[in-house]
Amino acid sequence: MTVYAALLRAALAGQAGYRASFALELLGSVLVIGLDFVEVYAVLTQVPELEGLGLAEVALVFALASTGFSLADLVIGQTDRVTDHVRRGTFDVLLLRPLSTLGQLAAADVQLRRLGRLGTALAVLVIALSQVEVDWTPARVGLLVLTPLSGAVIFGSLFVAAGAVSFWLLDGREVGNALTYGSGYLAQWPTGVLGPVLGRFFTFVVPAAFTGYLPALALLGRDDPTGLPGWLPWASPLAALAAAAAAALLWRTGIRHYVGAGG
Amino acid sequence: MIVELDGLSRHFVVRRPTGRFRREKRVVRAVDGISFTVAAGECVGYIGANGAGKSTTIKMLTGILVPTSGRVRVTGLEPVRQRRELARRIGVVFGQRSQLWWDLPLAESFRLLAAIHRLEPAVARARLDRCVDLLDLAAFLDTPVRQLSLGQRMRGEVTAALLHAPRLLLLDEPTVGLDIVSKEALRAFLTEERRVAGTTILLTTHDLSDIERLSDRVVVVDSGRVVHTGGLAGLAAAAGVDRVLVVDLAEPAPPLEGVPGTRFLSAEAGGLRQHLALTGSAAAAVAAVSARVELRDLTIAEPDIESVVRRLYHRAAATRPAGS
Ligand SMILES: Nc1ncnc2c1ncn2[C@@H]1O[C@H](COP(=O)(O)OP(=O)(O)O)[C@@H](O)[C@H]1O
Ligand SMILES: [Mg+2]
Numbered sequence: 255m256t257v258y259a260a261l262l263r264a265a266l267a268g269q270a271g272y273r274a275s276f277a278l279e280l281l282g283s284v285l286v287i288g289l290d291f292v293e294v295y296a297v298l299t300q301v302p303e304l305e306g307l308g309l310a311e312v313a314l315v316f317a318l319a320s321t322g323f324s325l326a327d328l329v330i331g332q333t334d335r336v337t338d339h340v341r342r343g344t345f346d347v348l349l350l351r352p353l354s355t356l357g358q359l360a361a362a363d364v365q366l367r368r369l370g371r372l373g374t375a376l377a378v379l380v381i382a383l384s385q386v387e388v389d390w391t392p393a394r395v396g397l398l399v400l401t402p403l404s405g406a407v408i409f410g411s412l413f414v415a416a417g418a419v420s421f422w423l424l425d426g427r428e429v430g431n432a433l434t435y436g437s438g439y440l441a442q443w444p445t446g447v448l449g450p451v452l453g454r455f456f457t458f459v460v461p462a463a464f465t466g467y468l469p470a471l472a473l474l475g476r477d478d479p480t481g482l483p484g485w486l487p488w489a490s491p492l493a494a495l496a497a498a499a500a501a502a503l504l505w506r507t508g509i510r511h512y513v514g515a516g517g
Numbered sequence: 518m519i520v521e522l523d524g525l526s527r528h529f530v531v532r533r534p535t536g537r538f539r540r541e542k543r544v545v546r547a548v549d550g551i552s553f554t555v556a557a558g559e560c561v562g563y564i565g566a567n568g569a570g571k572s573t574t575i576k577m578l579t580g581i582l583v584p585t586s587g588r589v590r591v592t593g594l595e596p597v598r599q600r601r602e603l604a605r606r607i608g609v610v611f612g613q614r615s616q617l618w619w620d621l622p623l624a625e626s627f628r629l630l631a632a633i634h635r636l637e638p639a640v641a642r643a644r645l646d647r648c649v650d651l652l653d654l655a656a657f658l659d660t661p662v663r664q665l666s667l668g669q670r671m672r673g674e675v676t677a678a679l680l681h682a683p684r685l686l687l688l689d690e691p692t693v694g695l696d697i698v699s700k701e702a703l704r705a706f707l708t709e710e711r712r713v714a715g716t717t718i719l720l721t722t723h724d725l726s727d728i729e730r731l732s733d734r735v736v737v738v739d740s741g742r743v744v745h746t747g748g749l750a751g752l753a754a755a756a757g758v759d760r761v762l763v764v765d766l767a768e769p770a771p772p773l774e775g776v777p778g779t780r781f782l783s784a785e786a787g788g789l790r791q792h793l794a795l796t797g798s799a800a801a802a803v804a805a806v807s808a809r810v811e812l813r814d815l816t817i818a819e820p821d822i823e824s825v826v827r828r829l830y831h832r833a834a835a836t837r838p839a840g841s
Contacts, residue, residue: 268620
């Protein structure tokens with residue numbers, strides 16, 4: 255752990271020489287999520303409810319999913335750099351050290367501006383929680399704490415999977431970004447708005463619904479209008495584990511396809 | 518054995534567009550059934566022309582590339598499966614690819630590597646001090662790596678690869694592009710490192726002098742196959758390529774036939790400059806020549822590695838049974 259901390263410090267020291275304005279970068283990061291929220295706000299002032307949820311409740315869905323996503327983006331969003339490492343052959347260097355490749359990638363390319371997004375997501379979460387009615391029980395408190403973490407694992411798995419794709423497709427970055435940022439965007443909405451097919455896809459194939467919508471239902475004590483069982487929201491950690499296992503397998507397989515660059 | 522390769526192959530599939538929608542698939546046999554071993558303490562030169570498969574082999578030894586077929590063991594480990602364990606036992610330098618932290622001072626890279634390899638601070642300090650001393654790093658320890666000259670950076674890379682006292686040092690073209698002084702410093706350092714630490718070395722190079730100065734033995738590859746293994750002495754001879762002694766004389770002289778350890782090749786400028794093929798030691802030949810005539814200047818032209826390899830390859834092709 256101390257090794258990765260040292261790598262992290264080194265990365266930040268290295269970036270310091272290039273950073274034009276950290277404040278500006280941070281602002282940009284806040285704006286991205288801010289605009290996403292404006293969209294939620296705008297829709298919910300036009301229609302009173304989405305899938306039976308009002309503005310404050312949809313904001314809770316939004317905040318839970320965004321917190322998980324921002325955490326994942328901060329820790330492992332750097333996998334979008336895999337394409338460059340593969341193209342230039344610099345992935346070699348990561349493989350030559352007695353460390354995990356993902357750990358090195360996370361530490362070496364860390365982007366602190368992503369803290370802006372995480373901070374904003376947490377702020378929306380606090381505000382949303384103050385506006386909704388929750389019958390707090392120890393289990394619900396536990397779920398509230400666990401949700402951003404399992405959300406981060408689920409989105410982190412998507413980031414890793416998207417990075418792994420670069421080992422096969424050199425032009426895979428756009429596909430990868432569509433998968434990660436696309437899922438992150440959709441997860442901010444009640445899953446039902448996606449329609450039956452896409453809704454099930456983003457629940458059982460890409461488990462995005464487990465990061466915001468389903469935990470929000472459990473906190474609010476509501477049933478899913480599309481008929482998903484009431485215990486399902488409580489299975490978020492399991493969904494996270496399954497996603498992580500699948501991503502790890504994909505990553506390992508991807509590394510074995512790494513061919514490097516000549517020289 | 519520190520390194521064991523048995524029928525090791527690596528093929529690459531390259532796709533080339535041949536029309537608007539069609540793409541042609543072609544298999545490049547970069548490494549095509551290579552077997553050899555390196556014993557503890559040896560220094561083996563792994564040589565061959567550009568594209569012969571040297572780097573691909575090295576990458577399989579380090580666990581970067583997965584072999585297509587065959588067996589590879591490095592310090593007894595299976596490189597891909599036991600990559601992290603292996604990384605603690607080997608040091609690697611790629612002439613073309615830096616392993617240092619580009620934006621940080623050189624010293625900071627060493628500090629990070631010591632942390633990565635979990636070296637005791639005292640041990641790391643002692644090893645680093647020795648490298649700083651022998652490789653003359655002190656003047657640029659605080660310079661960001663991106664500002665170093667190639668020669669300075671290369672000395673840094675070698676130090677980085679040796680900091681954790683690896684059993685095996687893999688060097689892929691460590692002297693490519695270096696000036697004479699840096700090359701010489703590096704060779705002297707590696708010789709010393711072998712003497713003191715007994716580090717096993719496998720090195721690829723384009724420079725025959727690297728091989729002559731450093732290695733006990735060579736493995737020559739061409740098109741992914743081993744075409745020659747053996748001692749150094751035999752190398753140029755086996756290839757039928759000679760080193761050539763070129764002497765400039767104070768006065769024109771008749772052809773220098775029959776000088777011990779040489780064979781007369783040609784004369785220029787009415788005998789003022791003469792070319793002699795060396796069949797023995799250069800020092801003895803120079804002494805013998807200067808006993809006969811007055812020398813003004815001399816140079817020794819080394820055969821280049823490409824022509825050595827080409828000759829060996831044709832030899833191997835000629836003796837290979839037909840149809841194989
Ligand atoms: N990643 C790759 N994809 C396709 N072909 C490759 C790749 N790496 C190497 N090759 C090919 O394999 C052969 C051997 O390359 P290499 O091992 O780099 O040679 P050397 O180091 O001896 O110059 C060359 O023909 C090269 O073009
Ligand atoms: Mg090479």
